[in-house]
Amino acid sequence: MRVATDHPKHPQHRERAAGLLPVRLVMAEKTEGKSSPFSFAFTAPNSECNLRSSPETKPVMSGKGKTIIAPPTFTISSSQNACPSSEESPWRQVDWSAGAPVESIRSYKPAPDSVPAARVLLVGPVGVGKSSFINSIQSVFYGRVVNRTMVGTSLNSSVSFTKQLQSFQLYGSRDRDGESMALVLSDMVGLGETNGLTLHDTLAVIKGHVPEGHTFSACCPVMTDTPGYVKEPSLAEKVHCVVFVVSGLEISSYSDTMKSTLHQLREHISALGVQQVAVLTHVDKVCAKTARDISQVYNGSLLKQAVLKVGDLLGMPLSSIVPVKNYSEELELDPHTDTLLLGALDHILQSVDLYLRDHSERGSPERAVSSASASS
Ligand SMILES: Nc1nc2c(ncn2[C@@H]2O[C@H](COP(=O)(O)OP(=O)(O)O)[C@@H](O)[C@H]2O)c(=O)[nH]1
Numbered sequence: 001m002r003v004a005t006d007h008p009k010h011p012q013h014r015e016r017a018a019g020l021l022p023v024r025l026v027m028a029e030k031t032e033g034k035s036s037p038f039s040f041a042f043t044a045p046n047s048e049c050n051l052r053s054s055p056e057t058k059p060v061m062s063g064k065g066k067t068i069i070a071p072p073t074f075t076i077s078s079s080q081n082a083c084p085s086s087e088e089s090p091w092r093q094v095d096w097s098a099g100a101p102v103e104s105i106r107s108y109k110p111a112p113d114s115v116p117a118a119r120v121l122l123v124g125p126v127g128v129g130k131s132s133f134i135n136s137i138q139s140v141f142y143g144r145v146v147n148r149t150m151v152g153t154s155l156n157s158s159v160s161f162t163k164q165l166q167s168f169q170l171y172g173s174r175d176r177d178g179e180s181m182a183l184v185l186s187d188m189v190g191l192g193e194t195n196g197l198t199l200h201d202t203l204a205v206i207k208g209h210v211p212e213g214h215t216f217s218a219c220c221p222v223m224t225d226t227p228g229y230v231k232e233p234s235l236a237e238k239v240h241c242v243v244f245v246v247s248g249l250e251i252s253s254y255s256d257t258m259k260s261t262l263h264q265l266r267e268h269i270s271a272l273g274v275q276q277v278a279v280l281t282h283v284d285k286v287c288a289k290t291a292r293d294i295s296q297v298y299n300g301s302l303l304k305q306a307v308l309k310v311g312d313l314l315g316m317p318l319s320s321i322v323p324v325k326n327y328s329e330e331l332e333l334d335p336h337t338d339t340l341l342l343g344a345l346d347h348i349l350q351s352v353d354l355y356l357r358d359h360s361e362r363g364s365p366e367r368a369v370s371s372a373s374a375s376s
């Protein structure tokens, strides 16, 4: 539930905050299913901040079969939650009128001939939007919203549908005889699940040892005798970029165990010289104004703060973190959502290119260092 007040810099702000100017009652917004039947949202022009009704909307009186409910009380959270104001300059520049770079990405080819497709692995806890990201990217090239990979969780909400290593070579269009793109996005079981992904197995995937369709199990780590184990993966079979997927809904609530798992992963992946990017999902749930118009994503402090938190969580520079809104309940594509999604994909492909340059032209950086020290 949200109430809008003017931006603190705006001259009307103090008067409105002091209750001298009216606020407008609009439709209740059910956020995460937590709103009470007495949820209201207030808006005023230019900006928004969070407002919560007291959860204790208790019956206070009853008689003749009727129950009267006490009206909820409201508290307005601090101005640091201010949403975008059209007067603020964006913290990242995007030409929203240019449209999503569909054609240039559709024709993307990795530089080395020996590598037919960029291999990108998505990692992150269950429910952050990994499968949705693959579906959303596929949807943009397909020209309508499609689901290639199962989204959501099983009845046990901490367990994802995805138990196997599933790789999706993206279709370039919806034409049956159209070419597939030179891009493979791999999805696997969420981090932190009891019967799921371990650090050992994740690294085995990244190094290219794990066969497609492998079912992960905590009791059977990937070993050289695992059926289909790839003993000497080629450059084409290795993962070229790891994408950490983080949900804007959960960014502040990760457990210490999850934080430590993510840090360890980052360290090990960095030691392998593999490029990493972070994708922040659920931006529409972080900021209501962005939910209404995705082109507002870089216009306010709320999402910038969320991106900063992702940076803290993963120890990554801000330039490696890209926000997206996945297609989740829509049936139609939205041009701004496409632009944001393909902006993220473009960033990922640039990281793939860097990895392939380092590992195909000059050999791996690690090998370059060890051969230099051996010859000295
Ligand atoms: N509103 C919104 N919902 C999302 C977004 N990304 C994913 N979801 C929803 O979050 C839930 C979990 O997504 P899923 O892709 O299955 O997560 P995974 O376990 O990481 O693969 C699903 O209900 C999705 O529809 C997003 O950017 N915005």
Ligand SMILES: [Mg+2]
Pocket (backbone or CB within 6 Å): 130, 131, 132, 150, 151, 152, 160, 161, 162, 187
């Ligand atoms: Mg999934």
